[in-house]
Amino acid sequence: MSEFIRGGSFLTETLLPEQIFVPEDFSEEQRAIAQTTADFIVGKVVPHQGTIEALDYDLTRSLLREAGDLGLLAADIPEEYDGVALDKISSTLITENMARGGSFGLSHGAHVGIGTLPIVFFGNEEQKRRYLPSLGTGEKIAAYCLTEPGSGSDALGAKTSAFLSEDGTHYILNGSKQYITNAGFADVFIIYAKVDGDKFTAFIVDRDTPGLSVGPEEKKMGIKGSSTCPVVLEDAQVPVENLLGEISKGHHIAFNILNIGRYKLGAGCVGSAKWALHLAVKYAKERTQFNSPIAQFPLVQEKIAQMAIELYGAESVIYRTAGLIEQALGVKEPLQAAAEYAAECSICKILASEMLDFVVDEGVQIHGGYGFTQEYEIERMYRDSRINRIFEGTNEINRLLIPDTLVKRAMKGEIPLLAAAQKLQAELFTMGGLIDETIPLNMERDLVERVKKIVLFVAGLAVQKYQKALVHEQEILRNVANLVIDCFAMESVLLRATKKITSSGEERARLQIDLATAYIHRRFATVEQTAKDSLAAMEEGDSLRTQLSILKKLSRHVPVNEKLIKRTIAQQSIEAEKYTL
Incomplete structure (x- = not known):
């Protein structure tokens, strides 16, 4: 992983396994950091989860300070600024292992991520020295205030205003923010307001600022142990030295911080899913029906296997993206590195949040009626998981961002999407050679290359047909995003499993071969259907038949015995009573 890989280039390039980072590449130091985090959660947080869920601010703050003592x-x-300055893989591992802490993990994530990072990346020297040391120890806790009652996904539609005082010493802020995590006990707020009513700008606002007040806790479906309150600004007097970044450049802060928040959210979803899988397998081994543990029933095994398969895909995508960002830090500033992979960060958020929803849903199903009671932890996890598809920009908004980001990069000449689409036209007449199926994952490698062609085929047709009006065809844009997500995920598991074969041999890589095979074939079927739906939405009559015949050639493949593969995967998870990688 030495050369710099451009964001979005996975659609036009064939990468080698050694070009990506995978969990098997964790260093001993990184594994030690993950273990330290896991031990802290098990030893300090889990015993108090009932109290945390009852919204004990003092306990959460105390535990955050203890986490601060551990770095x-x-x-x-x-x-x-008294920080630890870990690599991005290590900080991602911290986020993943915090997830078992439930609501506490969210309080931690909001503080260290969207709460602290705006000052890390955009604060001036005085602001960094004033705030970062105490934020790093937990002496002070941060919150991020972007959403308003009338503006959620449309962040730039915010109404909160900021006007310079007559003496030029303060900005006077008026407005309200909604659904602010950590608001009940935060000391420092990153607040966005429009200077002179139209220049979207960020401010650092202390809790004791005159005119700032915090409203009551929201009564939420899940994550009940995290504080979520409105923040009200009534002629709040914010010193001019607390302006963060530049006037009218607040969107640069907001959107760049969200890129990081998205892939970190994905890491937390992976951590939660691993624990949910453990709970489900443990219960399935203990629960007896018809004189047998339900873990022996093939339909339960299929659920366990599919949970592991989806987890494998999301985990591969998260750490591939973290590795890309870490790699890019060698040639780019931190925010530029995150912006380079904006599409990949959105993929992380969408893929992992929807994976977690699937895993906890199947976890409840395996628990049966008990899963619907608060006696079992899976019930809380089911409720807690739902917010992840809304946080950090809804999954719908992120799906629209993916094609928009890629098209803009193509228009700038940063990724050769147009050239690749034109090249595809010539390749359509030469496709179809024999594949040596004796080579592990060779057939799956061909499927991944076919998916790249399908993405270019469908997206190219959409751009050609709608041109600038494509922005109004949200159903088509969503479908293109889904194709891109599937492509990136399928390639990620393929490269990860291939890398394992290279390092450990085919026999020791057998589980990963099975996981990758099952993941790729299941996703390929989804890709084919999504492409068909897209073509039917854009064409009709003979033109549609022509396009469908091209798709048929691109999607021709031989299915595998998923039943056998899944039984093998399930058996390993059942024996280990956890996700085994």
Whole structure:
């Protein structure tokens, strides 16, 4: 992983396994950091989860300070401000392992991520020295205030205003923010307002600022142990030295921080899913029906296998993206590195949040009626998981961002999407050679290359047909995004499993071969259907028949015995009583 890989280039290039980072590449130091985090959660947080769920602010703050003593709040803070300055893989591992803490994991994530990072990346020297050391220890807790009652996904539609005082010493802020995580006990707020009513700008606002007040806790479906309150600004007097970044450049802060927040959210979903899988397998081994543990029933095994398969895909995508960002830091500033992979960060958020919803849903189903009671932890996880598809930009908004980001990059000449689409036209007449199926994952490698062609085929047709009006065809854009997500995920598991074969041999890589095979074939079927739906929405009559015949050639493949593969995968998870990688 030495050369710099451009964001979105996975659609036009054939990458080698050694070009991506995978969980098997974790260093001993990274594994130690993950273990430290896991031990902290098990030893300090889990015993108090009932109290945390009852919204004990003092306990959450105390636990955050203990996490700060271990360096778990300062991973992304530079050393010159008393931070730890860990690599992005390590900070991602902290997020993943915090997830078992449920609501506490969310309080931690909001503080170290969207709460602290705006100051890390955009604060001036005085602001960094004033805030970062205490944020890194947990002496002060941060919150991020973007959403308003009338503006959620449309962040730039915010109404909160900021006007400079007559003496030029303060900005006077008026407005309200909604659904602010950590608001009940935060000391520092990153607040967005429009200077002079139209210049979207960020401010650092202390809790004791005159005119700032915090409203009552929201009564939420899940994550009940995290604080979520409105923040009200009534002639709040914010010193001019607390302006963050530049006037009218608040969107640069908001959107770049969200890129990081999205892939970190994905890491948390992976951590939660691993615990949910453990709970489901443990219960399935203990629960007896018809004189047998239900873990022996093939339909339960199929559920366990599919949970592991989806987890494998999301985990592969998350750490591939973290590796890309870490790699890019060698040639780019931190925010530029995150912006480079904006599409990949959105993929992480969508894929992992929907994976977690699937895993906890199947976890409840395996628990049966008990899963619907609060006696079992899976019930809380089911409720908690739902917010992840809304946080950090809804999954719908992120799906629209993916094609928009890729098209803009193509128009700038940063990725050769147009050239690749034109090249595809010539390749359509030469496709179809024999594949040596004796080579592990050779058939799956061909499927991944076919998916790339299908993405270019459908997206190219959409751009050609609608041109600038494509922005109004949200159903088509969503479908293109789904194709891109499937492509990136399928390639990620393929490269990860291939890398395992290279390092450990085919026999020791057997589980990963099975996981990748099952994942790719299941996703390929989805890709084919999504492409058909897209073509039917864009064409009709003879033109549609022509396009469908091209798709048929691109999607021709031989299915595998998923039943056998899944039984093998399930058996390993059942024996280990956990996700086994």
